[in-house]
Amino acid sequence: MQERLSPTQQQLIEAFQRGFPTTSRPFATIAEQIGSDEGSVMAAFADLKNKGYLARIGATYATGRVGASTLAAMEVPQSELEKVAEKISRFTEINHNYEREDKLNLWFVITGATRNDLVRTVEAIEAETGHTVHLMPMIEHYRLDLGFNLQWN
Amino acid sequence: MNNPVPVPELDEIDEALIRATQSGLPITSTPYGDIGLGIGLSPDEVEQRLQRMLDIGVIRRIGIIPNHYQFGYRANGMSVWDIDDDRIDEMGETIGALDFVSHCYRRPRHLPEWPFNLFAMVHGTSRDIVEAHVAEIRKILGDTVHDHRILYSRRILKKTGLRWRKSKERKCCE
Structure with a gap:
């Protein structure tokens, strides 16, 4: 996999999972820092995006600081899974939806501006699917999200 | 919540x-x-x-969000643990500091079916690697742990960035 990435691209991924410049021309700022030029840096990012390595360049918000959110799980019979998962994914309030190998086999994150919005979404999902939503909100987080430590081998 | x-x-x-x-x-x-x-x-x-x-800490970071799958991290195991409540903060801090754990949270139990109160997300290039990491966590937790499980993801059905809009906007659907 990594042989398709240039040394510059590896360097960008290692160095800019946090601290992406907030300057008016951030790619030019990065170019100055790594001894390149703006056009090459932008091309390197565009290529990462095209090849699927880059999900996005974006902000990661602190859980609980912007609106409200909670992890939730549901037990769905295998025969209904496709249909139920599709219904849940259609809610714009759902931003992750995973099938996992467990009795509780559907795991999703519900977001909303306020706690009341979450409650309304839970009620709507239960009404639409006929299954109970088990809420698994975060009580404490033990890891500061600093990005992901990729092993280059 | x-x-x-x-x-x-x-x-x-x-x-x-x-x-x-x-x-x-x-x-x-x-x-x-x-x-x-x-x-x-x-x-x-x-x-x-x-x-x-x-x-002010509302944004934790601005940066590249890599697609882990594309980098070969195909195995994603959500390890869940039933830990003594009076030891959970200490254990959570220790597990959260491991470099193969990307997220580590305390969450409520749902007894009797769901006794697990600590979640640690473990990523690896294969299930064998995830299992070796989970074995390492098990060893660290020692006698504070009563039960644990790994929930592998079978499919990603939806994954987007933060989805957040004003309270009064329409509820459903895209």
């Missing part, structure tokens, strides 16, 4: 900016300026507001 009251530290313009950036910055020479255009903010104002949200 995490946050029972609306957050007072953000105004409506911050909220508009959050919505405008949730799918990511464009790869253009002036991405902040381009985002500002869409919501009527000057480039300077976009930068100042983002910087302020970073400073």
Whole structure:
């Protein structure tokens, strides 16, 4: 996999999972820092995006600081899974939806501006699917999200 | 739930900016300026507001969000643990500091079916590697742990960035 990435691209991924410049021309700022030029840096990012390595360049918000959110799980019979998962994914309030190998086999994150919005979404999902939503909100987080430590081998 | 009251530290313009950036910055020479255009903010104002949200901790980081799958991290195991309540903070801090754990949270039990109160997300290039990592966690937790399980993801059915909009906007659907 990594042989398709240039040394510059590896360097960008290692160095800019946090601290992406907030300057008016951030790619030019990065170019100055790594001894390149703006056009090459932008091309390197565009290529990462095209090849699927880059999900996005974006902000990661602190859980609980912007609106409200909670992890939730549901037990769905295998025969209904496709249909139920599709219904849940259609809610714009759902931003992750995973099938996992467990009795509780559907795991999703519900977001909303306020706690009341979450409650309304839970009620709507239960009404639409006929299954109970088990809420698994975060009580404490033990890891500061600093990005992901990729092993280059 | 995490946050029972609306957050007072953000105004409506911050909220508009959050919505405008949730799918990511464009790869253009002036991405902040381009985002500002869409919501009527000057480039300077976009930068100042983002910087302020970073400073007060609302934004944890701005940066590259890699697609782990594409990098070969195909196995994603959510390990869940039933830990003594009086030891959980100490254990959570220890497990959260491991470099193969990307997220580590305390969550409520749902007894009797769901006794697990600590979640640690473990990523690896194969299930064997995830299992070796989980064995390492098991060893660290020692006699504070009563039961554990690994829930592998079978399919990603939906994954987007932060989805957040005003309370009164329509509920469903895309």
